[in-house]
Amino acid sequence: MEDWDRRYAARSERMRASEIRELLKLLDQPDIISFAGGIPDPALFPDAAFRAAYDEALRSNPGAALQYSTSEGHAPLREWLVGYMAGIGVPCTAENIAITAGSQQALDQLGKLFLSAGDTVLTTWPTYLGALQAFNAYEPRYDRLTPEQGNMTPQAYREAAAAAGGRVKLAYLTADFCNPTGETVSREGRLRVLELARELDIPVVEDAAYRALRYDGDAQPAILALDVAQTGDIERTRTIHCGSFSKTLAPGLRLGWICAASAVVRKVVLIKQAGDLHSPTINQMVMHQVAETVFAGQVEKVRTAYRARRDRMLAALARHMPPGVRWTRPEGGMFIWLTLPDTLDGARLLARSVESARVAFVPGGAFHPDGTGANTIRLSFSLAGDEAIDAGIARLAALIAEMAEGTARAA
């Protein structure tokens, strides 16, 4: 069994970053103030609408609700998404929509479709840890997109990929309220990524999980909307838009979608069929019903709640953080990103913080595929109440000040 064990070890090595999640799970103790999980506030879930929809599905058509169904997804839900996508500037048909198990599964499917060992993925970073985990199963390397600074030249990306023994295969980014930084890519930045992808002839994977959660400022066009505007037809686009119901309606049903040219969608559907046959039938029927009835109001409700918490956390940071700590001011999403003095390490801060300040967060290193970012941390404001935000930031700031002073003295 030695060979078997070695193989496990090698494969799991690539997934190591997930251990931090395990660590953080252990920390969910009552006296800990947690800014760690990027998860929605369950008090905001539209429970009654879900209860009514499950009951209705099981009363009116139990045989269909509990049966196998098609890999592309429940037709009425796909049709609803056609309307949703039209509303964000992407005219399409149901042939352009595939249902996925949250946007996380879309990333795994696209890794399976496009990546082989040694290929290059272009991505902004820090970037979504779950995307790195999904892609890592296919053993790519990463090169960095810097959309606001103009990126590198296509030739430079191509040569770096060739030198590493592969080719550039896809560009990935969360353009709206990125997990972990909360930052949004400008319209110009989006156009630069599209232009680069066209020159490299690669797809752009647009992770839009947080898109609906904008609290102020003007909405930026979806990259897929820009692509359609330029090419004139979704069938000629190269952008693959990955959406999710997890941040608006509820994550527990595990439902998201891909919107792309139908040639891409058909391939993803074959991958879905080979991977898990289809997403749960009953959940898709229910999500369609709930989306039909409460989506707009629900989005307004979560926006209002999270906007207030973001403002509260920004105010607390301004009040308490010592000089030398910088942070983002996100226009949406669930996260604020802190850059600490260079001498501080986010992982060591977490260990100390859990011990003494009793505040949890996610160290930023894991979000960087190149191993940098040790002096960064991610704070989520989606789940904590006002008092917890005030107290938690005050305690964290005091610890940071103490540790910064310690390292300054030691230097």
Add this chain to the structure above:
Amino acid sequence: MEDWDRRYAARSERMRASEIRELLKLLDQPDIISFAGGIPDPALFPDAAFRAAYDEALRSNPGAALQYSTSEGHAPLREWLVGYMAGIGVPCTAENIAITAGSQQALDQLGKLFLSAGDTVLTTWPTYLGALQAFNAYEPRYDRLTPEQGNMTPQAYREAAAAAGGRVKLAYLTADFCNPTGETVSREGRLRVLELARELDIPVVEDAAYRALRYDGDAQPAILALDVAQTGDIERTRTIHCGSFSKTLAPGLRLGWICAASAVVRKVVLIKQAGDLHSPTINQMVMHQVAETVFAGQVEKVRTAYRARRDRMLAALARHMPPGVRWTRPEGGMFIWLTLPDTLDGARLLARSVESARVAFVPGGAFHPDGTGANTIRLSFSLAGDEAIDAGIARLAALIAEMAEGTARAA
């Protein structure tokens, strides 16, 4: 975009067999008698238990039911499965159980864990088409297990794998009522597969999706139970048992499980996390509740119903089929496997049958990784009523007789 298109084509080529499912989907017209899909009869679903369980989950704990949850699965459901596994001779703990999106997802996860391009999978064949589709994403080759005939020697499998540029990485089989043949591997055959796997130092993937559906004869021990009996402890076993609720309670919730040594389970959980985070929380809570309350009675109910249909189809086959047609007599599951005269082609028979006899089934070629089996077909007895079974088999038999006579005359 040419390279992109080429890449799609290459990747989807490996999944071609799924097109036959698409074809069969189109055939679900009211006047067609379908023996095609291997799907449970929705009239047998325990609707009321599901309706009560969804209502209860959303009344008592909506915040948890609709929220993110852990990748390993809902703890009470895993504990229930510990009891189920003990009942089939596998003492274990919750650390040995991971929840999957049906047993289909387990196959994809195990392919991702064990297989690289050029590696060898050992499998009986004809075998489950969905397993070939799941594994094919990782580009293995296949070599044949023949458990009842004693298999090849470890050295012979090893040399064939090396000649193909890889190594033998896993053995896969459905030992109980295999999809598509309905056949069951004897206790001696199971022991031979285990012995071979031990000599090759590879895992045995035991697909147990149909295990609970035994209609007569003595239950054979699960391969994992034999492995535990030999090694004395699940932590020392190499068998990975993949179970499913799809054939007993309902497939529409997409829930199955892996039971194996905890070292394997931990790796599968990391793969699950990177692939879709977790299976839907609410469905796991509901499945636990329904399993607790109706599992034993439900298994008895579906066994009784499918046993009668199997008997009805076997009787109709004996009454109508012309000489030269052979078929299996399954002790469980959903399928009877027909071998036609060598001159007949199952795919051509399907095309003719849909046109004239108006009977659908699945041609057997796709279940053979080596391209043989053209003169075989799979009939499912799980969904058709008594009259449909009688009429459908009579019409199919008449067409087979007509085509056999035609090819005999032509020869």
